[in-house]
Amino acid sequence: MIAPVGAILGLSAVLFGIGVFGFLARRNIILMLVSVEVMLNAVNLSLIGFSAQLDDTRGQVLALFVIAVAAAEAGVGLGLVIALSRNKPGAGVADLTDLKW
């Protein structure tokens, strides 16, 4: 075992925390979506760490499904961003107040 599973899970936790911070703090929709990708990557890292530790391939299969979901999320999310920017130029979340009253 090259790396202890605790180190991999800790690394995954730190990356996920950075993604949470980026998602909550950034004001650009595209960068918020990228922060979601960082979080998904952190989850993949912990899945593969468990897979290597338990010597079980199912963790890698689940990580593959997570990658498929990430691709779907990127496609739909960026389609939404393009549709939004057609109505209102720019990609700032602070400008999207049409549903506010």
Place this chain on the structure above:
Amino acid sequence: MTGHAAAQAVFWYMGAASVASALLAVTRRNPVHSMLWVLSLFMHVAGIFLLLGAEFLAAVQVIVYAGAILIFYLFVLMLLDLPGEVARPRFGRHWPFAAAAGLSFAGLAWLARAGARVSPPADRAKEVAASRGSLSEMGRELFGPFALPFEIASLLLVAAIIGAIVLARRRSATP
């Protein structure tokens, strides 16, 4: 033994570099620079996958994440052409709360990992890993017990493709 120590050094380098890349990615002012730091993060995480023996997922990480998803993000970023983005504030006024949320989540997960007492199955760990490649093993899992989730994932991707086309279509094209 030196090979093992070298692999461990590579792991610690990859971990430190991915944390640094992620931090730079969420804090850079220029969105294109953020994307390039995310690319660096994906590459380093792919290196960690390689070290952990997940060769196929390392390749998928490079091809799908770095090659397709990230380029897609860059395309949209350059398509929208945000000239005022660099001048605007990067973070909302609430960013200390966001930092607190991220830190507390990372701290909680860090503490929770102490509860994950996972130990490898004692004797079969080495020989199984040596005898079978991870890719053929994964294929067996994907087309055996995971066949239904695999098909659902393909359905999800088709739904995402159709959804992206419908969402991004020009309004004048609607009947």
